[in-house]
Amino acid sequence: xxxxxxxxxxxxxxxxxxxxxxxxxxxxxxxxxxxxxxxxxxxxxxxxxxxxxxxxxxxxxxxxxxxxxxxxxxxxxxxxxxxxxxxxxxxxxxxxxxxxxxxxxxxxxxxxxxxxxxxxxxxxxxxxxxxxxxxxxxxxxxxxxxxxxxxxxxxxxxxxxxxxxxxxxxxxxxxxxxxxxxxxxxxxxxxxxxxxxxxxxx
Amino acid sequence: xxxxxxxxxxxxxxxxxxxxxxxxxxxxxxxxxxxxxxxxxxxxxxxxxxxxxxxxxxxxxxxxxxxxxxxxxxxxxxxxxxxxxxxxxxxxxxxxxxxxxxxxxxxxxxxxxxxxxx
Numbered sequence: 001x002x003x004x005x006x007x008x009x010x011x012x013x014x015x016x017x018x019x020x021x022x023x024x025x026x027x028x029x030x031x032x033x034x035x036x037x038x039x040x041x042x043x044x045x046x047x048x049x050x051x052x053x054x055x056x057x058x059x060x061x062x063x064x065x066x067x068x069x070x071x072x073x074x075x076x077x078x079x080x081x082x083x084x085x086x087x088x089x090x091x092x093x094x095x096x097x098x099x100x101x102x103x104x105x106x107x108x109x110x111x112x113x114x115x116x117x118x119x120x121x122x123x124x125x126x127x128x129x130x131x132x133x134x135x136x137x138x139x140x141x142x143x144x145x146x147x148x149x150x151x152x153x154x155x156x157x158x159x160x161x162x163x164x165x166x167x168x169x170x171x172x173x174x175x176x177x178x179x180x181x182x183x184x185x186x187x188x189x190x191x192x193x194x195x196x197x198x199x200x201x202x
Numbered sequence: 203x204x205x206x207x208x209x210x211x212x213x214x215x216x217x218x219x220x221x222x223x224x225x226x227x228x229x230x231x232x233x234x235x236x237x238x239x240x241x242x243x244x245x246x247x248x249x250x251x252x253x254x255x256x257x258x259x260x261x262x263x264x265x266x267x268x269x270x271x272x273x274x275x276x277x278x279x280x281x282x283x284x285x286x287x288x289x290x291x292x293x294x295x296x297x298x299x300x301x302x303x304x305x306x307x308x309x310x311x312x313x314x315x316x317x318x319x320x
Contacts (some may be wrong), residue, residue: 016265016298019305019313038320046236047279070278075236075269080316084309087237087267103279107235109305170281179320186317190310194256 012164017084021185022105022135024091025114026122030142030172031090032074032113037178038088039076047072048100071100073128081100091126108186111137114172115160117150127159138188140181204296214229222254222281228285236279239298240286246294257293 023031026180031120047070071092078086091104105111111130123139128135141155150158152167161167166184171177220227242262251259254277261274272282289295 014265015320016239017305017309018237018239018267018298019309021233031224039214046269046273056314060307073269077267077270078316079307080312084312085239085267086313086316087269090235105235107237114243175320179317182317183314186310186314190314193307 016082019084019086020108021088021182022108022111023114024105024111024126024130024137025142026102026116026119026126027097027130029114029116029119031114032111034140034142034172034178035076035088035090036182037073037172037175038078038182040078040089041075042077043076045072045074048103052186054193060090060136073104102133105133105135107131108135110183110189111135112181113137113139114170115129115139115141115155115159116144117141117155118144120141120150120155136185136189136192138181138185139156140170140172140174140184143169154157208266220281221286222252222277223284226284227280229284229286230291232288233299234268234283236267238268238269239265241265241284241296241298242289243294243296248294248307251289251294255285255289258282259289261276262286267300 016044023034025031032043056180073089073092075089075171077086078088089104089108091101102109111122111126113126127137129135139155139159139161141150156163156165165195166188168181168184170181205240209222211235211295214285215219238257240262241264246259250288254275257275258271258277266274268279268282268286271286277285286295290297
């Protein structure tokens with residue numbers, strides 16, 4: 001039995017604007033924990049396949065494109081209302097997956113770079129990436145109990161970002177703390193939007 | 203010792219993930235991203251569609267993002283994007299276009315309100 005629709009497809013009745021934020025940082029910096037703290041649903045997991053270029057990078061087997069590797073990404077969701085949804089994606093934490101970031105971060109409205117004070121250097125690739133892509137970001141220093149303490153100015157200096165990049169300390173395990181980081185990012189975006197709207201950049 | 207963590211890596215035969223796309227690794231449209239919302243066109247003709255395309259239309263009966271659909275169906279994101287793009291071209295799937303540059307201050311304010319309420 002055939003079912004046919006002759007009418008041209010009509011657009012969905014309610015158009016939903018979906019906005020992507022990226023939670024980035026080095027391996028073990030607390031990205032998944034952060035997503036978990038914010039998401040209204042238990043974080044979901046999805047897989048992206050490695051491209052053939054990447055397969056060359058991963059010399060594990062020395063074979064050609066016959067094998068591919070999949071990388072899992074955790075993401076969360078925050079529904080604002082029936083026409084607006086926020087998604088938070090954690091970037092894969094290892095540098096060798098950096099090639100995947102383009103796919104993950106394309107079109108992102110903003111990013112959080114989570115920094116572990118005992119491994120500051122692991123945040124560098126994220127800073128480079130978001131600066132290169134022109135994606136606004138804030139830095140959140142995830143305070144691990146035993147990590148060395150650095151002042152925010154020290155972290156800013158080590159990360160090589162100027163004072164236009166907001167920075168704060170956080171505890172990614174606490175939802176109120178993760179919330180404050182996300183608010184810092186949203187305020188940062190709103191400030192930039194207002195400035196552009198007024199057209200009065202110094 | 204590195205922490206927890208969030209990355210798991212598996213190895214598969216490359217044929218397996220992309221067999222559902224007829225071996226294609228490129229989508230017919232380039233505007234599908236992880237967060238792109240998909241909606242199945244109601245009562246679309248599903249004759250001739252493959253099993254995965256039908257499953258995809260089923261989970262998109264209510265609007266859902268590419269990432270969520272991938273997660274629900276256990277599909278690699280790239281495969282979901284190829285199948286969804288085919289369905290869009292065939293008039294069976296709608297995209298809720300989202301261009302981040304069009305996000306307005308009003309939307310930002312609503313997001314801020316929502317996050318504050320956490």
